[in-house]
Amino acid sequence: MSSTLFLQSDVRDPFSLYETMLDKNPIYWDEINKIWAIYSYEYCVEFLKNTNAFIPIVNENNEQKLNKYALTILTNLTRLSNGIQHEISREIALLLFSNMKSIAVETILSQLIEKDSIENKIDWVNSVCKKLPILILLKSFEFSDNDSEFISDKIEIISKIMLPNKTEEQIKSINEISEYLYFIIENHLSIQSLYEDSLIKISRSHKLLPDEIKTKFVSNLIGLFIQSYDAGRGILSNSLLQIIKHKSFADKTQIQKSILETLRFDPPIHNTRRITNADIILGNTLIKKGDSVLVVLAAANRDSEKFDNASIFNSNRTNNNDNLTFGIGGHQCLAKYFSIQIATEALWYLFENFKNSTLLENNIQYESLINARLPKEIRISI
Numbered sequence: 001m002s003s004t005l006f007l008q009s010d011v012r013d014p015f016s017l018y019e020t021m022l023d024k025n026p027i028y029w030d031e032i033n034k035i036w037a038i039y040s041y042e043y044c045v046e047f048l049k050n051t052n053a054f055i056p057i058v059n060e061n062n063e064q065k066l067n068k069y070a071l072t073i074l075t076n077l078t079r080l081s082n083g084i085q086h087e088i089s090r091e092i093a094l095l096l097f098s099n100m101k102s103i104a105v106e107t108i109l110s111q112l113i114e115k116d117s118i119e120n121k122i123d124w125v126n127s128v129c130k131k132l133p134i135l136i137l138l139k140s141f142e143f144s145d146n147d148s149e150f151i152s153d154k155i156e157i158i159s160k161i162m163l164p165n166k167t168e169e170q171i172k173s174i175n176e177i178s179e180y181l182y183f184i185i186e187n188h189l190s191i192q193s194l195y196e197d198s199l200i201k202i203s204r205s206h207k208l209l210p211d212e213i214k215t216k217f218v219s220n221l222i223g224l225f226i227q228s229y230d231a232g233r234g235i236l237s238n239s240l241l242q243i244i245k246h247k248s249f250a251d252k253t254q255i256q257k258s259i260l261e262t263l264r265f266d267p268p269i270h271n272t273r274r275i276t277n278a279d280i281i282l283g284n285t286l287i288k289k290g291d292s293v294l295v296v297l298a299a300a301n302r303d304s305e306k307f308d309n310a311s312i313f314n315s316n317r318t319n320n321n322d323n324l325t326f327g328i329g330g331h332q333c334l335a336k337y338f339s340i341q342i343a344t345e346a347l348w349y350l351f352e353n354f355k356n357s358t359l360l361e362n363n364i365q366y367e368s369l370i371n372a373r374l375p376k377e378i379r380i381s382i
């Protein structure tokens, strides 16, 4: 039996493994890694909706020796918190998110393409996917050019704060930039009316000091930037690959439908993890309190009980939007429709303006990550 945990860079076709597991072991105990893996759509949904499926703690007792600022950011992120702390952080993240100004994607995208293309060739991943989502967020929150440059330059470093295990080098770099990052975000927020008004309201309703709420605002704005970076990169990359392969770029509607189907068929995020806070029964299986669980979202997306002809790319299937790529339950992504909209606008701009966009390399290499399948580069001619 293959391991449930593997690097996406090492596996050509993870979906054939998922297919086998869906068929033989929809819930599987991996004795080597001491982790449950859930593959079926039904059980993934049931499990993620269970309030005793907790997010595992990253950096218990600050074993990673993060400095004061990095630790504050990590501790307050909605993505990594549970219970009441999660409720408060999510409320703040949603408030921030819903107050973003609307931005024209094509203005930023055209500049990125113009800046980096050489002889009508460009690396879509490094020149566009790693930059566009974060730049859109920064502009939507009206950050100055200087601050935007600092944040987008350092986003790769700070995004490593989410890793359960970090190298010494990663910790050193995170610690080096955290204080200044925290400072510019705090300064920027302090001049927003949204911030002052909601600070008092939220601190009263949750009986917390305004300073405690302040740290949650700063941390979760950084959290939005972090989340936009890896996953945002992935939706733009994987969708481009599928759209070129299926030549489905005739109009904006076809592009949007292809993006939705890419999210099901070739999602950038393959799995997420939980630890159980109480015994949980799924079907006939008892998952004991304290057990670790890998929820294989990408396998659930290929479950034939849920999706007809699941291994075939079909942008006209009526329930493609039921994919689990943005998670489900209390921690479901709050940027689902925003991400799909950015990707639609970006890819429509590309195919409208560069009708002959084609891949220059078919042999795509993936990052050495367990949870996400992210192309390292996609060289295209435009």
Ligand code: HEM
Residues within 6 Å of the ligand: 078, 079, 080, 090, 093, 133, 223, 224, 225, 227, 228, 229, 231, 232, 234, 235, 263, 268, 269, 272, 273, 324, 325, 326, 327, 328, 330, 331, 332, 333, 334, 335, 336, 338, 339
């Ligand atoms: C601008 C882009 C994005 C932003 C700002 C964003 C933000 C967030 C935030 C704040 C959360 C945590 C919610 C919580 O814990 O309460 C989250 C969760 C999640 N996001 Fe996103 N996201 C973005 C793009 C994406 C994309 C493109 C994908 C996948 C294609 C994605 C997949 C997920 C998943 C799977 C979760 C849930 C993780 C879990 O339940 O363990 N996100 N997102």
